[in-house]
Amino acid sequence: MRDDERSAEFVAFTRAHRTDLVRTATLLCAGDEAFAEDVVQTTLTRLYLSWSRVRRADSSLAYARRSLTHAFIDEARRAHRRRETTYADPSDALPTEPAAGGTDPELREIVLAALASLGPRQRAVVVLRHWHDLDVAETARILGCSAGTVKSQNARALAHLRGVLGAADHHLILEVS
Template sequence: MSDLEPDFGAFVAARATSLLRVAYLTCGDETEAEDLLQTALERTYKNWDRVARYDNPDAYVRRVIINAVINRARRRAILNIIPMHSPPETSVRASDPDLFHVLMDALRTLPPRQRAVIVLRYWEDLSETQTAEVLGCAVGTVKSQTSKAMAKLRSALGRETLEGAIKDAHA
């Protein structure tokens, strides 16, 4: 066992649930989310000696997850495959399962980067600056992607439903 394994194991034990939630919300499929998290953790472990020194190793893992989701979506788009998976039986955070299913269906219609911005901003409660760091983009890009995504969600769900879903996500 290397010196890095205990620290990495503690990190995974403490953060796996939160990171799995990010993976699920960005891809919309429970099995794919588990695969994405496993891939992200493998990549993180390979670089753990460097990542462990970061102020926020979570941001590194989130970025690996988001990049993997976007890359998979690009590959699917090239192959003209549109994934439409059903969400798991229970919601991640929403107390109203019907509202959660409606929200997940609407999230799946967003492009991967817009979906990632919404998940990081509203489920993970990251600031615009933190979201920009995770995604490796400018704060202005986060703002514009959030604005576009919220407009699409409002159009699909209606303002009251969307606001209720966002409040529910923070519950």
């Protein structure tokens, strides 16, 4: 394949799927948009360098999501990584996603904080299983682990989220009272 054909295919893929990748990365990064953009750029670089494998895959988007998830986990696990904490305007919707009528900015902030309280692999399981609605087997394939690991990570993550979101809900009820 010639380089200009390869580049044209990659650009077309990026234009078609970048929004999806940014949304997924934003959830994986618990709303940290700068970190999400870094993960997407790392992923796109990796995809470009291995484009011949990507184009042979059954689904280039599935391949990209797998690469994105691995890039996120790699970056999140780096012990030496020191991140600045930035606080975005909580009324902002997820990037490139139109704000839904009646969107509650406080609820959005609570949900993103709850996601942030999960470890990287648990967060990846929750995003893949519940945002992308992937089955256990596909999630396990993407994460490179067993179906049992996906099930246990999902159960632990959901129990944790229920506790965090239940406490936040109780806090909101007390504030309104």
